[in-house]
Structure formats: C-alpha cells, structure tokens
Amino acid sequence: MSVSHCRDELTPLLLLARSARVYPDRVAVVDGERAFTYAELAARADALGRALRDAGIEPGDRVAALAPNRAELLEAHFGVPACGGVLCAINIRLAAPEIAHILEHSRAKLVLCDPELRAVVPEGIRVIELGAPYEQLLAGASARPLAPWPEQEEARISVNYTSGTTGRPKGVVYSHRGAYLAALEQLIEAQLTCDSRYLWTLPMFHCNGWTYPWAVTAAGATHVCLRKVDPAVVWRELRGGITHLCAAPTVLTSLYSHPDAAPLERPLRIVTAGAPPSPTVIARMEALGATIVHAYGLTETYGPFTVCAWPGEWDALPDEQRHRLRARQGVPPLIGGGVRVLDAE
C-alpha cells in the first residue's frame, strides 16, 4: 500500500490566513473611526511580524503588549507569533512595580505600548508606541516573507501572567496547538458565525481575551474594539447589531442597571465567567433578551474551560430552576482535559 501523509500544524495563524482568503473584503475589526477588512488585518499582522523580525525578534523571544482593546493588540495576537515571537499581553490595571516585574520576569525584548501607558515602562526595554510610531514600524518592514511558523504546533504562542492571588504573578505558557483548539471550542460554544459581531468588553490581556482574538477571527466575524467598558457605549453598540460578548458578572450588573438598558431586538449571546453570576444577573439579562453561557476557567486553561451545556428542554423549566441550572458550569470541553467536579448538586 502506498502511503501519502498530510498534516498541518495546528495554529491560530491558519485561522487568520483562512479568513483573509475566504472573507477578504468583509470587516474584520472596528476600532473607533478605524476599520480593517480581513485582507487588511492579515496584511497588517504580516507586516508586524516582518517588522519584529527586522527588529531582531527571534523564535521564542517574548514581545510584551501594554494596551487596552485596540486593533493593534488584536494584530499582535497574530503578528507576534507569525515571526515566532511569544506574546505577553500585560494587565494594564496592575501597579507599575508589578508591570515592571512581569516585563523583567518574561524577559520581554520589546513592548508594544499604548501612549497613555508609556510612563509605566521602565528604562532599558525597547518601546514601540501604538499610533504613528507603530504605523511607521509596519510601513518600514522589509518585504522579505516570514518563514513558515510554527515548525511544531507545541511551540509557544503566548505567556499570560496570573493575577498573583497566591504570590507573585506566574507565567502561564500557551501553545499554538492549545490556542487553536481552545479557539475552536469557543467558536462552537459561543456559536460564532461569519455574520457575528463580537464586542470587546473583555480585556484582550485576560488570558488572551479567553482566546476570542483567534475564535472570532476563525469564524470570519467582526471584532468591535472597546478601549474601556462604558455601559452607555455598550448599549449603543448592542443596538448597532452586536451578537456576542464576553464579560464578568459585575459588568453585566452595570449593563442591566444602566438607564439605557432596553430589550434587545436581535439575539445576543453572552459568555460570562470569572465569578458565579447570581440568579438576578441571569434573570435581568435574559429579560433584556440575552442568552447567557456560563463558563469557568483559569489562566492555566486558556480562559473558559468548563461550561454550562444547555439542553433545549431546560427552556421549559420554571424561572427559578432555570437560573439555578444556568449558574452551574460543570461540563468538560470538547477539547479534552480531565475535569472532576467536586461540588455537583
């Protein structure tokens, strides 16, 4: 028997390349007044990869990012690994000494930095300010194509620092393979399609935005960036056609409590995690027309991991019972990982 073998290394880079091919002219990302199509997003990420290579970033080198949710941070989720770099997106709400610790501990060679955060970066590390300097970097990248990457799917794609609940922040390394699989899992659980419009209420620096930079891109959907969560702005975006968002329960409380809260005309699917949503949060958001997907995870699991699977027959249960069930999230993911739920009812 003759044997021919075909294998692609699993990587989120494949997902952007596919969407750039399938949906070149559709809007990939909206960031305030700016919008880029999938062809443009892929070209910008590729330019970032080439520019970082020109700047001396070699496979395995850490590239830090200090930024709110903006197009460049999305680009970094593809451009940094495209040249073999390992993205370290840092929580911008940390105090300056903690940020300095993470930059040092991760041995970051370069920081992609929002102008407003410039002051917290210590001396001695190269900074590329987002805005004009970043655009110049991209424009000046040499045209020589990047070498294909990763050579193996277990290669590192990012490092995310835990919140340090039990000591100093620890670095959790994500692989190309893990990020790809976790992104497909989120695409499936959130039911993203190419017609979805995803609102970036969750910071991209939290566990790589629970892998949504890659999941939304895989679907060919539109990323809508929000640099900070202002409920009035969120409600305006929701009325403008947002179909999906991720948020901690406290964010949901700020949404349903806001004067602009009003029943939605289109389906909205919300993945919530980080703390258990109370029955009130669930009831209030459902009353506004949202569907809540309740997940649990940690930095070590690429963000959301177990989820509340929702069989259709539960829709017919009394409200109280439904909200109690919705508050659970003990179901293991499609992508494996042993899970034991110790506190199942």
Add this chain to the structure above:
Amino acid sequence: MSVSHCRDELTPLLLLARSARVYPDRVAVVDGERAFTYAELAARADALGRALRDAGIEPGDRVAALAPNRAELLEAHFGVPACGGVLCAINIRLAAPEIAHILEHSRAKLVLCDPELRAVVPEGIRVIELGAPYEQLLAGASARPLAPWPEQEEARISVNYTSGTTGRPKGVVYSHRGAYLAALEQLIEAQLTCDSRYLWTLPMFHCNGWTYPWAVTAAGATHVCLRKVDPAVVWRELRGGITHLCAAPTVLTSLYSHPDAAPLERPLRIVTAGAPPSPTVIARMEALGATIVHAYGLTETYGPFTVCAWPGEWDALPDEQRHRLRARQGVPPLIGGGVRVLDAE
C-alpha cells in the same frame, strides 16, 4: 519557571466520552423501534470494544462492517477504535467480488455483518451477525476495562476504500487526529448543537458518513438511522423534527419531487456534496425551507473538505445570483490543508 504540561491525544473517542458524561439521559440514537441514550451508546460501544479485544483484535487490526445505517454501525465507529481496531466500513452496494477484494486487501480479521448481507462474505473470515449474535457478543464481553487508546493521535482509526474510479478500490487510512478535527469542522459548518436531530440519509460507509458519526456525537445531538432512503419516510422524519441531514443532490431531487414534499415548519440544514447541485435543486429545496451547505471533498479528505461559506449579505441577492453562488464550494476548511481552486470565477 516550573513547567507542567497537559495534553490529550485528539480522538473521536473523547467526544463520545464527553457526551455520555454531559448528556447521559438524552437520546443518542434512534433506529426504528430502538433508541439508546448517550450513556447506553457509550456502554454499548465500550462493550463492543471489550468483546473485540476478547475475540483477539489487537491494535492495528482491521474490523470490517457490512451494514446499512443502523445503531450497530454507529457503535462500531467508537467500539472498534476503542480496542485499537481499525474500522473498515464497506459500501454494501458493491458487487460481491469487490467486497471480497476489499475484505482480503484490508486483511480484515472479523466482519460485523447485517443478516441480509451474510451471503456476500466469503468463507474463511469470522462473521458476527448484527442482531442476536451481536447482542450476545456484547453481553459476553469480559468486564476487564480497555486500555486507554490511542497512545498517539496519529494512530489509525479507519480505512475507507475509494470507489475505484481509476482502477481497483484503494484504501484510505484515517487517523484519530484527522477524524477528530474533521468532525469538529463538520459540527461547525453544519451548526450542530445538542438540540439537533440528524437524519442518516447518507450511508455511514461513505467516508465514515463524512465524519458525522463523530460530529453528531460531539454535539450531543440525536442520530436518527435510516436503513434506506425512502422519500416518504424521509418526509415523515422531517415533519418529526429533523434539523440536519447530508445527501447527494440526486437524493434531494427525489425529496422535492415527492408527493409528500411540503414546506418545513422548522429550520433544516442540508450538507450536499458528491456532485454539484443544480440551481434547480437549490431553489426547490430552499423553497421548501431548507438551507443548503454545499461542500466538496473526496475519500482522501475525510469526506467534505471545501465548502461554500455564506456571508449573510448574500441572502439579499437576486435568486439567480444566490443559486449560482450556492453552487460553489471553494473555501478551505478551518482544519487546514492546502487547497488551490483552479476554476474560480
């Protein structure tokens, strides 16, 4: 930095294990008067694996199946690989000499055989007839648990023989990894959820039913078996709540031409492949309320591979233009694989 590493080998076996845990009491498969829950399907597949091990099947051994779409063939998609066996589901419409050739060429050690097909199996190979003998085999399996499998995700899960257009049938080997990834791709493209009801109009022996034995199971949806395609029966099932099916365009022609054809009350998503659906097929099925997903593939690509991705804005195009677009399928899959479309418009 301390390092801990977690990796699951990708395999469809993981998908059944998960659905048995998440949806133990939901119906996994309906086959005529019989129905099994996910807990039962997993238990039966496990018993089949233990019984095959007891019968001397070792990792890498081929186990053939000669059967129409029935619960046992679905079980074989999990039970055979669970003991390390490689499933060879044979096209039951082939002539006896071709079936004999495949049984010999694949070196099948055992055949799971529908009673009606018993006569085409040559002497010298062990046959387990589906029905009472198969049930006895399962009931008699020793309780000793199966060893975890696969050790590596590149292990063989099945071998599918091509239709032999260019010579004698050739065996195409599928891996656990490839089957897992192709199944997730189908779950995403078909938009299967745990509330889906999948009708088995496509034979499971065609490229492992385009990976739907694994994809539908991954979703925790219900398999509805059809031993043969009778349009009157299909229409009865469609009215009974079927949400998804796969079929070649000729099957769709037999459906819309049938006297029982009537507009559907629920959404129905049809994946069609095997030949280009004409604009008439698409228009007639859409008029009945179905959504057509047009795919292209071959035995070597786990069945469907490229697909017609459908951005929402195309819904607003004139009928003729829509049907022309729907007849295309040039979009590469999420799971990779280099594709060049030579005849793009």
